[in-house]
Amino acid sequence: MLPRLARRLLVVLAVGGLLTAAAGAASAAPVRSAAGMQVSTITTGLQVPWDIAFMPDGRALVTERPGRVRIVGADGRLAPTPAATLAVSASGEGGLLGVAVDPQFAAGAPFVYLYLTTGGQVQVQRHRFAGDRLTLDGVVVSGIPAGDVHTSGRVRFGPDGALYLGTGDTGDGDLAQSPSSLAGKILRLPPGAHRNPAPVMPQVVAIGLRHPQGMAWQPGGPLFVTDHGASGFDGPSGDDELDAxxxxxxxxxxLVRGANHGPYAAPAALWTQTIAPAGLAFVTQGGSTWTGNALVTGLAGQQLRRLTLSGTRVIADEPLLVRAHGRLRAIAEAPDGSIWVGTSNRDGRGSPRSGDDRLLRIVPPAGGPPAGAPAPTPTRPRRTICVPDPRARAARGLARTVLERRLLKSQRVAQRALRSIRTVEARAQGAPLRGVRCRTTPDPVRFSARQLLISQRITQAVIHRTAVVRARLADRPPPAAPRRTLTVKDIVAGPRQMRINERIAIAALKRVRALDARISGGELA
Incomplete structure (x- = not known):
């Protein structure tokens, strides 16, 4: 038997080793990729994973809408036995939805909070986690209206220690404005109220929301939510919002929709063409060019949007993973700095693929501020402005023949397409947009083979750059640049060649505009 002093020394060393290991894990630099964004699959075979919450030991709790809570290890292994299987009303958009872990989980409050529909209403339940199992400990909130649609479902703890939840209008828009209803609102339980033995009446933080599913706090900033716009039965489809x-x-x-809300709070960003924004997370850890950005998952849009903010205003919107994995819903930043995303292809509105539904792991690209540094303040981009060239008007006055006027018009269309593709390229890369100068040749416009060849080369450059952006969005290698085989000697200056030039220029402009609509998914407010 060891002497008492030796035993005490071993205990001290063991505890010290555990603390050192824990401190090392906590201070480990977040994972980042020097080769750009990296995407891999964590696990497959899930059924509508709705939300993700991480426990202090690095494992994740994943809710499945039919009523199961699954455990996924930090190594990506899915536990075969659910932590809980709950009786839920899973019709329509209801079921087991949001999940949140108690902020004091590791300090004697091992509770998990679940947002679900049951018995014709929405409840937030508190469950105790022990032995990899969840057991009901109490009902925190009850009596929230439920419906077949717009049940919302996100539940999150804020920086103030309070519990927040978003509720939908259940398909009845009037409830969002009704002071007597908890539907269509952002609700809050004061710190500590989530452990009350009896249900608590939540405070109303904000009203006038349709279906706010995404919820996250900007680092050092306010709460943001994503809200689904109308989808046909309650108005023309579109006008999804990001709201501060x-x-x-x-x-x-x-009462209102779109960018101009009049006396009501206007959105920080607006997608006029619906993407059905479902999940929202901020990249809070350093070492990435994404640090400080918001990530929004899209269901109908089948994409991930990376938003750059200046204060509460969105200044850049980049689409990622467009149609690569189908409908995307759940999203969360993992303790190691990676981003976990869940597909939702088995929710009755998608096209399931082999292995669906699945969890994806995204490693953000390296760069930006180092780990522990504050998120950078993005610079505000200039609007895309076409600064008129005073020489262009003089050039237009010099076009005298019909063919010369048509040539000048074709050149203007080609140059407009070139300006547009520059804007599209900047938007696709999340780069600042800069003013560009309208340039029309100041020389006397003569209908010649040389001028026709110049116009053709401009439009060919636009078509190639459009194809490069399309390939990048589809994760395909970019096409090779076209070889300049035509020379002035090959061009026959005449009406037929003029018609060819006009058609190519117009087609190039249409391609750019179609690509712009696809990338932006609607204009930002």
Whole structure:
């Protein structure tokens, strides 16, 4: 038997070793990729994974809408036995939805909070986690209206220690404005109220929301939520929103929609063409060019949007993973700095692929501020402005023949397409947009083979650059640049060649505009 002093020394060393290991794990640099964004599959065979929450030991709890809570290890292994299987009302958009882990989980409060529909209503339940199993410990909130649609479902703890939840309008827009209903609102339980033995009546933080599914706090900033716009039965489809939540704010649904909300709170960003924004997470850890950015998952859009903000204003919007994995819903930043995303192809509105649904792991690209540094403040981009060239007007006055006027018009269309593709390239890369100068040749416009060849080369460059952007969005290698085989000697200056030039220029402009609509998914507010 070891002497008492030796035993104490071993205990001290063991505890010290555990603390050192824990400190090392906590201070480990977040994972980053020097080769750009990297995407891999964590696990497959899930059924509509709706939300993700990480426990202090690095494992994740994943809710499946039919009523199961699954455990996924930090190594990506899916535990074969669910932590819980709950009786839920899984019709329509209901079921087991959001999940949140108690902020004091490791300090004697091993509770998990679940947002679900049951018995014709929405409840937030508190469950105790022990032995990899969840057991009901109490109902935190009850009596929230439920419906076949717009049940919302996100539940999150804020930086203030309070529990927040988003509720949908259940398909009845009037409830979002009704002071007597908890539907269509952002709700809050004061710190500590989530452990009350009896249900608590939540405070109303904001009203006038349709279906706010995404919820996350900007580092050092306010709460943001994503809100689905109308989808046909309650108005023309479109006008999805990203909203910066102000306590007491009214976000206007169903009274207003679009960018101009008049007396109501306007969105920080607006997608006029629906992407069905479902999940929202901020990249809070350093060492990445994404640090400080917001990531929004899209269901109908089948994509991930990376938003750059200046304060509460979105200044860049980059689409990622467009149609690469189908409908995307759940999203969370893991303790190691990677981003976990869940597909939702088995929710009745998608096209399941082999292995669906699945969890994806995204390693953000390296760069930006080092780990532990504050997120950078993005510079505000200039609007895309076409600065008129005073020489262009003189050039137009010099076009005298019909063919010369048509040539000048064809050149203007080609140059407009060139300006547009520059804007599209900047938007696709999330780069600042800069003013460009309208340039029309100041020389006397003569209908000649040389001028026709110049116009052709401009449009060919636009078509090639459009194809490069399309290939990058589809994760395909870019096409090779076209070889300049035509020379002035090959061009026959005449009406037939003029018609060819006009058609190519117009086709190039149409391609750019179609690509612009696909990338932007609607204009930002």
């Amino acid at each position: 939540i102000t306590p007491g704010g009214n976000y206007g649904w169903p």
